[in-house]
């Protein structure tokens with residue numbers, strides 16, 4: 133279950149290249165001007181950057197090559213999500229990728245092409261309540277927490293029909309959509325689906341949807357990893373420069389221990405996320421797959437909150453200002469850490485999937 | 492509820508506790524402005540002065556001050572009851588630096604003239620105070636402060652900068668720690684000065700906090716002339732007084748107020764999320780509630796000390812640490828059970844009173860202000876436990 137990170141040289145090279153290419157969208161120097169400018173505006177992201185992300189092939193990273201994607205693995209997806217998390221990139225890659233994968237599974241090529249290119253943001257409206265991974269039951273129940281929904285061109289609406297889950301595509305134009313602002317400067321949309329104006333594009337996606345939600349959960353864990361790591365790096369810098377009592381505050385043992393504690397949580401998160409991605413890429417299925425994903429999501433959810441709030445504390449007053457970047461990471465973690473299931477949900481799921489300790 | 496008579500302020504402390512609780516409820520029912528209940532953010536003076544003036548008019552403004560100075564002189568238990576009932580009702584915090592900090596300081600260290608001049612003006616709301624201690628390079632190391640007051644005839648001339656000054660934009664007076672002797676050891680060259688914010692040379696610049704709220708400020712002093720009689724206590728002895736005042740600040744932050752409010756929100760959230768009966772939730776809720784009850788008991792012992800006329804010892808730092816960390820744990824739990832709702836900027840849909848993310852963020856600085864919890868733990872280990880270092 134706890135496969136290590138891939139040791140095959142080609143895979144490592146592929147993952148390294150993805151990391152490097154992420155610099156195109158998430159400046160490695162940590163410049164967050166673009167991110168700040170987009171907060172609390174229009175759709176909350178830049179459609180041109182989403183197209184750029186499409187051109188880089190990221191939206192279809194996991195989509196099979198024959199469907200127009202790059203056919204890469206979770207190792208690459210997590211490496212990318214991590215970089216984008218470090219840069220607080222607001223373009224909703226994970227959600228676009230989820231829709232791309234569903235459209236590929238449904239064989240809906242025309243809309244898929246527009247999603248892959250980043251020309252259209254299509255969001256999957258699968259969620260009927262907070263803190264769940266359950267597929268929706270009702271045809272008209274409100275679908276919640278659709279990130280950046282103000283920029284969406286269409287929604288994919290899974291609906292339980294008969295024994296399976298049918299998939300509808302509903303245009304955003306004219307849809308009953310309500311937006312609520314989120315702490316990171318984006319928004320969550322609530323959609324009341326209207327299937328009369330929607331196209332039924334697949335009879336049953338019930339066999340693929342849970343696995344795709346798992347992929348999204350794991351990529352979300354990687355996003356959180358990237359964010360906490362960057363916030364922590366900023367904090368370490370601050371501990372090495374800020375002076376009080378005539379000393380660099382990083383010389384105070386209380387702060388050293390606290391920093392060491394946070395570093396251990398980050399190390400556990402990285403190990404958990406990378407080993408889960410490796411397990412998925414090695415073909416883990418069923419319970420083993422669910423256990424790996426849940427383990428990573430539990431750790432990332434909890435560690436991201438612990439680390440980002442610890443970073444505020446280690447900064448003192450300046451950490452509580454909007455102007456200083458470290459707070460952006462706390463507020464991003466508040467929005468992202470609950471997505472695709474919170475810690476308690478994934479703990480329960482882990483215990484159901486892996487009831488016994490591995491020998 | 493209407494049957495309960497609200498006795499005059501002087502009689503309140505004589506009531507039995509349960510009766511007093513009913514009186515507080517009736518008082519809030521009769522007087523508290525409905526539109527100010529459960530404000531999602533700390534209110535500015537323009538919004539909360541209505542309530543301040545009501546409290547002033549009814550004589551209820553200063554529960555802890557002795558009666559001879561216009562306070563209610565309430566027993567510790569009654570102060571706790573009062574704050575519980577305020578929280579239960581969702582009462583907004585006022586601009587309370589004068590009530591909580593400056594008033595007690597003037598009562599303890601001020602001259603008769605200062606008491607006569609300043610205390611009544613707090614009681615009427617004519618003076619709204621803010622606290623000018625911290626500077627960009629003097630936060631935890633407060634004694635490193637550099638804002639300077641130089642004597643010039645009947646005045647001091649003040650130059651320098653304060654930062655993180657809560658609600659300075661609302662205040663018309665500020666109490667300052669200033670350096671009055673550059674040569675002395677750093678704690679021994681500090682004095683305590685009261686400054687009218689309308690004096691020429693003062694600039695206030697709001698800082699937006701993590702809640703996107705203009706709650707604290709930078710305050711700049713450029714040749715600000717302050718009459719000498721506005722010095723409190725002895726010249727160069729400001730540090731000792733400030734330390735005494737920090738005791739008041741710590742007991743105020745250590746009061747169960749914030750945690751009690753947060754716990755009431757957690758309960759509401761659990762109901763909304765349908766997890767009230769979930770055994771895992773009930774266990775964590777029980778833990779938090781028990782900690783709150785124990786905090787109330789510990790708080791009571793400190794308030795009782797004050798009431799006996801004893802001064803607060805360094806162990807009051809325990810209250811500050813326990814309360815603020817409990818406040819945070821409660822809001823952490825809210826985020827845990829709220830799922831994606833925890834990421835919302837505004838209160839949760841369908842319930843104006845429930846802003847999970849807002850409360851979570853508000854809880855963050857509680858372990859920073861009023862002396863960070865690291866500093867409190869340093870105090871506890873050295874000054875209470877006697878550990879070397």
Ligand SMILES: Cc1cc2nc3c(=O)[nH]c(=O)nc-3n(C[C@H](O)[C@H](O)[C@H](O)COP(=O)(O)OP(=O)(O)OC[C@H]3O[C@@H](n4cnc5c(N)ncnc54)[C@H](O)[C@@H]3O)c2cc1C
Pocket residue numbers: 374375376377381384386387445446447448449450452621622623624625627629630631632654655656657658707856859860861862863864865866869
């Ligand atoms: C919301 C808010 C409101 C405030 N309101 C006011 C106000 O009205 N008036 C006012 O004067 N001030 C106010 N303050 C300022 C507050 O008192 C300071 O922020 C606080 O004293 C910490 O100082 P600092 O921010 O400079 O952090 P620093 O002192 O630089 O601390 C940075 C980090 O180092 C740690 N640290 C520092 N020294 C030590 C040590 N010796 N051992 C271990 N750890 C240490 C701190 O705990 C913190 O984690 C407010 C602050 C906040 C956040």
